[in-house]
Amino acid sequence: GAVVSQHPSRVICKSGTSVKIECRSLDFQATTMFWYRQFPKQSLMLMATSNEGSKATYEQGVEKDKFLINHASLTLSTLTVTSAHPEDSSFYICSARAGGASGELFFGEGSRLTVL
């Protein structure tokens, strides 16, 4: 099946620094990727929809200046958490859509961010 890879799988950073998380579709092109956030023992909350070559669409309540999303190619989307704080510690999961609007979604393995 299709593979979506996230890197890094775990990252620890100091408060105030920025962290970049990559989401790659390894064997298909993805014009659309989604970024989710998952708190411990909770569900996934959609943060933003990332479209190749255009600005991301953020969900209500998500700070676009804090969570920068770049979808520069058909196989790569990046999420940068800027000026990270301990409350940004979470599990971040991306999903990539294979094909058009009816395409299947494939999820990455997730990236666990811990901000000290």
Added chain:
Amino acid sequence: AQSVTQLDSQVPVFEEAPVELRCNYSSSVSVYLFWYVQYPNQGLQLLLKYLSGSTLVKSINGFEAEFNKSQTSFHLRKPSVHISDTAEYFCAVSVGAAGNKLTFGGGTRVLVKP
């Protein structure tokens, strides 16, 4: 806007016993329905989906779910669970197209006991 409710946050079950995970949704338009499984510290894996056609859908590892439009439900069942089925299960919906953004339920943690 649509919403998804998973009524049980945790379901303990003995090995080889049946299990049912309940999922109800709310939407003013037609939806596409999904069940995902998440193992600890991992991403999500698609278990099964309902897009159209037969309301009973099955996975390769023994799970099945039935779409009930009148009850707006998509409950997941397995007649005999294994220890390896211990995981978190998420019900999700999308609207407009199957590949649109997903709205997830709160998740149900299944703990299979020997």
